Amino acid sequence: MLPDSRGVSRRAFLKSAVAIGGASALAACMDREDADVPTGVDEPASLPEHQHAWNDALSRDDAGNVVPPRHHALVHLEFDGEPTDEARGTVESALRTLERAYEWSNNGLLATLGYSPAYFERFDSALPESVHLPEPQPLSDLEDPALDTPDAILHLASDHASGVLEAEEAMRGNRDTANGVDVDAALTDVFSVADRRSGFVGDGLPAEHQDTGGVPDSEPVPEDAPFYMGFESGFEKSQATEDRVTIQSGPFAGGTTQHVSHIDLNLTQWYEQDDRESRVAQMFCPAHADSGAVEGTGENLGDSPQLDDCGDPVETGSERGVVGHSQKFQRVREDGRPVILRRDFDSTDGGHAGVHFLALQREIADFERTRDAMNATDVSGQTPVGRTQNNGIRQYLSVTHRGNYLLPPRSNRALPTPEGSDA
Amino acid sequence: MRKPSRRAFLAAAGSVGLGATAGCLGFLETERATREPPLPENRPDTAYVPSHVEGMEMAGMQTSGRYACALSYTFPHRFWLVRGAETDRVDVRGEDDVHLMVAVWDTETGTVLPEANVAIEHTGPDGETSSVTPWQMLSQQMGVHHGDNVALGPEGNYDVSVRVVPPTTRRTGETAATDPLEFEFSFTFDRASLDDLPFEDIPADREGTAGAVDPMDMKSATLSQAPPADDFPIPVRGTGETGGANLVVGATEEFGDLAGDSETYVAASLCTPHNKFVLPSASLSATVDAGGTQVFDGDLVPTLDPNLGYHYGAVVSSGEEIENVTVSVDTPPQISRHEGYETAFFDFSDVSV
Ligand code: HEM
Numbered sequence: 129m130l131p132d133s134r135g136v137s138r139r140a141f142l143k144s145a146v147a148i149g150g151a152s153a154l155a156a157c158m159d160r161e162d163a164d165v166p167t168g169v170d171e172p173a174s175l176p177e178h179q180h181a182w183n184d185a186l187s188r189d190d191a192g193n194v195v196p197p198r199h200h201a202l203v204h205l206e207f208d209g210e211p212t213d214e215a216r217g218t219v220e221s222a223l224r225t226l227e228r229a230y231e232w233s234n235n236g237l238l239a240t241l242g243y244s245p246a247y248f249e250r251f252d253s254a255l256p257e258s259v260h261l262p263e264p265q266p267l268s269d270l271e272d273p274a275l276d277t278p279d280a281i282l283h284l285a286s287d288h289a290s291g292v293l294e295a296e297e298a299m300r301g302n303r304d305t306a307n308g309v310d311v312d313a314a315l316t317d318v319f320s321v322a323d324r325r326s327g328f329v330g331d332g333l334p335a336e337h338q339d340t341g342g343v344p345d346s347e348p349v350p351e352d353a354p355f356y357m358g359f360e361s362g363f364e365k366s367q368a369t370e371d372r373v374t375i376q377s378g379p380f381a382g383g384t385t386q387h388v389s390h391i392d393l394n395l396t397q398w399y400e401q402d403d404r405e406s407r408v409a410q411m412f413c414p415a416h417a418d419s420g421a422v423e424g425t426g427e428n429l430g431d432s433p434q435l436d437d438c439g440d441p442v443e444t445g446s447e448r449g450v451v452g453h454s455q456k457f458q459r460v461r462e463d464g465r466p467v468i469l470r471r472d473f474d475s476t477d478g479g480h481a482g483v484h485f486l487a488l489q490r491e492i493a494d495f496e497r498t499r500d501a502m503n504a505t506d507v508s509g510q511t512p513v514g515r516t517q518n519n520g521i522r523q524y525l526s527v528t529h530r531g532n533y534l535l536p537p538r539s540n541r542a543l544p545t546p547e548g549s550d551a
Numbered sequence: 552m553r554k555p556s557r558r559a560f561l562a563a564a565g566s567v568g569l570g571a572t573a574g575c576l577g578f579l580e581t582e583r584a585t586r587e588p589p590l591p592e593n594r595p596d597t598a599y600v601p602s603h604v605e606g607m608e609m610a611g612m613q614t615s616g617r618y619a620c621a622l623s624y625t626f627p628h629r630f631w632l633v634r635g636a637e638t639d640r641v642d643v644r645g646e647d648d649v650h651l652m653v654a655v656w657d658t659e660t661g662t663v664l665p666e667a668n669v670a671i672e673h674t675g676p677d678g679e680t681s682s683v684t685p686w687q688m689l690s691q692q693m694g695v696h697h698g699d700n701v702a703l704g705p706e707g708n709y710d711v712s713v714r715v716v717p718p719t720t721r722r723t724g725e726t727a728a729t730d731p732l733e734f735e736f737s738f739t740f741d742r743a744s745l746d747d748l749p750f751e752d753i754p755a756d757r758e759g760t761a762g763a764v765d766p767m768d769m770k771s772a773t774l775s776q777a778p779p780a781d782d783f784p785i786p787v788r789g790t791g792e793t794g795g796a797n798l799v800v801g802a803t804e805e806f807g808d809l810a811g812d813s814e815t816y817v818a819a820s821l822c823t824p825h826n827k828f829v830l831p832s833a834s835l836s837a838t839v840d841a842g843g844t845q846v847f848d849g850d851l852v853p854t855l856d857p858n859l860g861y862h863y864g865a866v867v868s869s870g871e872e873i874e875n876v877t878v879s880v881d882t883p884p885q886i887s888r889h890e891g892y893e894t895a896f897f898d899f900s901d902v903s904v
Binding site for chain 2: 269270272341342344345346392394396397400401402403406409414446447448449450505508509510511512513514515516517518523524526
């Protein structure tokens with residue numbers, strides 16, 4: 129066990145362990161965390177058909193907002209073999225191992241396996257019309273991201289760092305048991321690991337991990353903030369429902385698409401130059417800064433960022449010279465709600481404060497449209513708001529990676545063909 | 552004669568001599584970074600002479616296609632962010648080592664490019680890489696540029712790469728590519744030579760009075776100056792002063808593809824009073840009367856022109872003689888300010904010419 133004399137707090141250590149990964153991090157982590165992780169079910173039929181059906185399995189805060197799992201890993205996988213029935217059987221049996229080992233909850237483990245456009249390229253036929261899954265591309269002139277093209281991506285999430293680490297080790301073929309359950313197969317029996325990324329979200333975790341690049345030395349991240357930038361995010365009424373992001377027809381009905389970008393945060397200006405009012409104006413809208421609508425991290429807002437009084441972004445931009453991040457998305461809401469379901473989390477990957485911006489939507493076009501609203505070229509074109517400066521939070525973000533994936537429904541998740549796995 | 556250096560200033564101003572604190576570096580660094588002369592008292596609501604002027608070091612000048620970029624640095628100093636009509640003062644932090652500045656201009660037209668997007672990445676002698684997205688700024692010595700106070704790492708050689716995305720500002724005449732450009736620089740960060748940069752503490756009877764210090768001779772970099780009214784590239788309708796800025800309004804029926812038959816191009820050039828730096832990122836609108844009726848009521852759009860430089864303009868549909876142009880500045884220039892400009896250019900009134 130690692131000595132406490134290194135001055136690492138127990139909670140800080142647990143997170144760092146996920147960032148480090150591997151067997152020794154897991155061993156140290158299990159000692160520290162000593163969690164009693166509930167086991168799962170033998171019969172996958174008892175689990176939701178949507179891999180992305182997490183909301184009912186997560187807890188909610190007093191205002192009714194979904195509380196995301198605290199620890200996350202994203203494992204990039206390459207598939208070099210043939211998608212035979214045998215390979216499919218192996219993938220299915222690996223994933224069933226996780227379902228048997230961990231309760232489908234934040235207390236156990238939530239997982240999804242997704243496939244990229246690069247994966248589907250190996251087949252003669254194309255994906256059906258009902259699936260919009262383009263190759264990732266830069267979504268603004270101002271960014272130059274690396275385009276992620278692994279064949280598949282495994283997302284693991286749990287409130288227990290040891291749960292995430294152990295599940296990952298099991299899927300990498302490094303363990304015989306997971307949470308006391310026999311590991312029947314590993315994903316690395318058919319895939320190889322190309323990359324791994326990790327992160328965390330939830331009250332206190334960003335503050336504990338602010339000793340990293342992009343955050344000034346003054347430790348400015350509020351103690352109780354769930355995200356590095358200091359505000360609550362993911363209010364119930366600011367999220368698409370799981371139904372809204374679910375593919376409705378075709379062989380992948382019940383699935384969804386996943387966009388995962390990595391964004392470096394530059395928080396020196398945010399915390400040391402901007403004052404609180406500017407931060408509220410840029411994150412929410414100037415009207416919120418004027419009215420003092422946001423207290424502390426914004427928990428007082430309840431289940432909605434209450435953007436109704438924010439006004440039109442172009443008008444605000446002309447009158448105030450600044451437009452709010454949240455405010456800009458009002459234009460792409462449908463039926464009063466956004467069309468993307470954000471499941472983003474913070475990270476210290478690359479030794480830098482960042483965000484793995486993971487979003488689910490029925491089609492990737494929904495994400496692109498939403499991102500376009502954030503670029504707000506109409507606002508910067510018609511008002512003194514810059515393309516990044518005073519344009520929501522764009523000044524502080526730089527996108528380093530983008531990837532697009534399809535999350536098939538649970539029954540179709542093992543090496544699907546473009547027609548679905550029973551082709 | 553050489554101007555006195557900052558080192559001399561520090562030694563004179565500080566109760567702590569440099570030698571005396573050799574064993575107390577952390578303390579010393581905090582001290583020196585924040586030792587800017589205090590702000591002048593009773594600053595006027597107009598461009599004023601600042602508390603001090605400082606020299607700067609040019610790290611280099613590079614070109615890429617038609618664009619050029621200069622990187623320079625000086626010691627960290629306070630500046631003001633602007634949002635709407637509000638300023639937010641940014642003080643020097645203990646860890647700030649330099650004030651980094653980037654200027655970008657178009658070599659073919661000789662115009663500085665406000666509204667470009669600039670990102671700086673620097674890698675120090677310890678191999679650590681950090682990035683900064685500098686603010687668009689206005690200073691009396693340099694005009695429009697991009698800058699920020701930056702904490703570097705250890706002294707030694709820094710490789711700096713500057714990524715510039717040229718602005719999408721409307722252009723007259725030909726279009727220019729707006730693909731991102733990369734410029735590579737390197738410079739030696741050395742506290743001692745930084746302290747040897749010229750530094751002039753402006754005497755109390757001059758600082759805080761209306762005026763401005765002279766632009767520095769930038770050698771290779773072009774200053775963002777507007778054309779003077781007596782040498783304006785198009786016929787001048789009139790000039791005015793508003794918000795502490797100078798406004799020149801011109802109108803012409805001959806203006807490239809922008810003004811066709813029975814059309815007049817109306818251009819408003821808004822600049823600082825003494826150094827004639829353009830004031831970008833404001834919103835301007837105008838009403839125009841011609842032939843006894845109002846023929847225009849709308850926005851003046853930020854526009855880059857090889858002769859007019861950065862200005863605000865609109866095409867007015869009327870072949871008749873213009874009788875009146877009334878220009879309003881609806882939103883002040885949204886550009887961060889160095890000392891001497893932070894109280895000016897906020898409170899505008901309409902100008903009729
Ligand atoms: C990476 C740093 C980001 C941070 C810290 C951040 C933070 C926030 C916050 C605090 C809110 C308002 C509270 C709420 O969630 O309801 C919000 C809203 C939102 N953000 Fe972000 N965001 C980030 C990036 C993005 C990106 C890249 C997108 C996608 C294009 C995005 C899309 C949205 C949407 C759609 C909303 C809801 C707006 C509405 O209610 O209509 N955000 N964000």
